[in-house]
Amino acid sequence: MKKTPFNELHKALGGKMIEFCGWEMPVEYAGIIPEHMAVRTQAGLFDVSHMGEVLVTGKDALAFVQWLTPNDASKLVPGQVQYTALMTPESTFVDDILVYCMGPEEYFLVVNAANDDKDFAWIAGHARGFDVEVEHQSDAYSQLALQGPLAETVLQPLADIDLAALKTFNWARGRVLGKEALVSRTGYTGEDGFEIYTRDPDPGGIWKALIETGKPLGLQPIGLGARDTLRLEAKLMLYGNDISDKTTVLEADLKWIVKLQKGDFLGKPAIEKQLAEGLTRKLVGFEMAGPGIARPHYPVFVGGERFGEVASGTFSPLLKRAIGLVYLPIEATTAGAEFEIEIRGKRAAARVVPTPFYKRAKR
């Protein structure tokens, strides 16, 4: 199992360690519910060093990123970040990714741990004909996420970047605790917060300093368990659950990342075809009508007929209800529509609800 540079620090804090995508990662420390609530109300610190990084440079860097992704990377100026996807010709997902515009000929792609090697192979494998260099940098970077309403208050004294001036989905280079870092105002929780990338060989001090600075303010270390409940409340996609190479970008209700006007890109003809023909299914949010929690892969029934399975499902620590995401037949996706989920052999009522389940108040 691979270990991040923060491995021993997690164990020292009582982190319960599990294997995740080949990494030994903390799943929880104090417990999913207190960790979740700390991020919603104060702040939480995550080790997300398992995430992957790919650097694309060269004269055709922008044209290459434009070909690989449905969103319009030409809208980015250096210092900006964009949520987008790597798509197959069928407009299904190779992965969902963040694109950091570093310069006119330099784009930094952040990919999911589960897809790290696959994505690099995909990107490198499509580079022919483009004047670009593709470099797999996952091993060089460690990454921390500091999330929650107090994230800026915790990070500012340790960073030489003016965080108040750093807007959402923007990044800046600077020093955190004297160590070179790239800091972006991004995250996977639905809260304000930052992601901190560093190539420093000994980044443990950053973790320790953030924990110490944040502790009096209620900051807690956060494991993968609460990372999942937080992202689901905010309806942020989890590759493998909500999106995959079997689901299209339109079915996933991510039309907002598709910019057809920008020119040709991988998957565009499939998107146009699906737009013309109409969708047969779509990803929607649901909540359980009664007790019981729907988990991923539980069987789904619409009008008594089997229709796939639950994509994501958990107990929402904030709403104190069982919530989830599911692909339903398009005619059954209006808010309030009822369907059933089989929980341990018994069918239980669920209903479609508007998403996201949680949206933070604007700063």
Added chain:
Amino acid sequence: MYPNDLRYSKDHEWVKVEGGEAVVGITDFAQHQLGDIIFVELPPVGKELELKQSLGVVESVKSVSDIYAPVSGVVAAVNESLGQAADLLNKDPHGQGWIARIKIKDAKDLDGLLSAADYEKFLEGLERS
């Protein structure tokens, strides 16, 4: 840590014998492993349970686990307060977090359970492995 008047299964249930009935719950070790417990599915009163048959389900935020009957018999009562406060299993697993009372069918089942000292030794073995 583990009360001497309870007996324990290797599946991490505890049993307290009161007259001909066994009060059943999950151990402190089990609740720690599960994390924040939010829902308990209880068996219907009157249900007949074989030894090791699932008598209910405990759901935490991250997982679902069966609770196995540590003795055979008929469900005489269930802890209705868990419907509103499943976290009693976290807060007081060996007391207020009891799950069900089973009318013991065969007292021999109790011989298969561990004393507090033996259960603690069993846990030490788990942590070492």
